[in-house]
Amino acid sequence: MTSKNAVDITVKVNGKEHSATVEPRLLLVHFIREHLTLTGTHIGCDTTNCGACTVLLDGRAVKSCTLFTVQVDGRELRTIEGVGNTSALHPLQEGFKEKHGLQCGFCTPGMIMSACALLEKKPHPTEEDIRWGISGNLCRCTGYQNIVKAVQYAAEKMSASATQS
């Protein structure tokens, strides 16, 4: 399958299927922000460093600035818009709120997506696990301390409700 300039793709984003015709060089982060107008995913560095563009691809945290949209044809994406909502915050969002895990908020969506993937693999992370798990996400405001606390808060809340149900 070769193509010049335009490729048809279908991708499930936050549970909803989208079809589009895109240039092969369209970066996934631009597709998410501009074509889908899901602007919660941010572009911080564009050099694969900062992690502000982090989304979940088939459940795995990836940097959407370092993927082409055509690569996710037939796959499943989760962005920050697919994590909780204002009437029902996800425990991670609640954690960031309760523990003051953000200041400017620019890194926050990426942090939450990475933390989401971490808690999926390690529901009871140590502090070292958390710091390691967010090591692909940079924050210029907080010094990371409260981000770690926010993730710990979420881990406790999520495992408490897991034992309850």
Next chain:
Amino acid sequence: MIPKAFDYCRPKTLPEAISLLQQHGDAAKILSGGQSLIPMMKMRLAQPEYLIDINQIGGLDYIKEDDGYLKIGALTREADLEASDLIRSKYPLILDTAFSIADPQVRNLATVGGNLAHGDPANDHPATMLALNAEVIATGPQGQRIVPIKDFFVSLFTTALQPNEILTEIRIPVPPARSGGAYFKLERKVGDFATVGVAAQVSIDAKATCQQAGIGLTNVGGTPIKAEKAEEFLRGKALDDGNISLAASLAADDAHPSSDLRGPADYKISMVRELTKRALTKALNRASQER
């Protein structure tokens, strides 16, 4: 930060991918994890006209011991290496290396094959594979070809792969009993490329005399470097502090780093010496613990 326009193909089989490479030659690049290639394309340091996405080709991601070798399929993700019980229990040098690469997000996509085939002396697996005396399997229109790792890295971003070949497997001779390895990477912050990286693999006999030593150096030259003088020196010698120190100096002699934002050349050479000491010491520790 927008790549130049290119054609995109996503073959479903290896023969299809190879025939696409035959068709387009130098104008094509293989897209594996893309975590080295895509950043270069965004800066237009790489401008392939055709991108051949091999991620849908089945049967290229595996980690297994077979026939006296540890065999790793080219599409094995770094995250898969981290999660592998086999790697964790028997190949701590490879685990060390995988963990040192970039960050969790990059490791979810980055592949072992890509880390080698990209030909970047700053990538981490090359030094480790040099220390392990690995072999690369290159698959082309004529079938498979084995390239010893010490012949694989030709120059900056150039490997022994022909334009119509794909790296499909890396295989490591299973080390003998009483073997151990370690990878030490000096970096400015987590996720960075190495200021200096050193991989060491040793095998010892019952008296702790070195039978075999492998030492690979990351990011201190135009290609990853095999510190052969140091390896040769250690063979048949006791791995005491004195000999480790001497070997470390020999390894540092093989390094020819450039001065850049990560430090001046002579600083990096000192760090090769220091990290080689640490890597050999830890490798010896691990080898001694092995029954």
